[in-house]
Amino acid sequence: MPELLASMLAFALCYVAFALLALCQAPHRKAVDPLARAASLAGQFARLFVAATCLTAALIRLLEVQGSGLGAVLWALLVSASAYTLSLTLSWKPGWLRLLLRRSRTAGNTH
Structure with a gap:
């Protein structure tokens, strides 16, 4: 059972990571929300960092549970x-x- 849960968590993390990467691109942002503004450079770097973190966390979790x-x-x-x-x-x-x-x-707006 822990193996199945780890696999489902890894899939969810990978899906969110790729969704964040897709939202960095203007055509996908417009498809998701036609009123969306262009992403700031800081917002794009934040999304890239979170996406990389999600992919890495999925790999680490699977390596812990399933072995190398x-x-x-x-x-x-x-x-x-x-x-x-x-x-x-x-x-x-x-x-x-x-x-x-x-x-x-909302996370990118500080004022």
């Missing part, structure tokens, strides 16, 4: 599956990612 051999292979498979799932989300229902865009927008 199977953990690395499973991470590679989950990365590709989450990227494919995100591409389907962006083409079918991009509005589902609006929550991530709203959170990143």
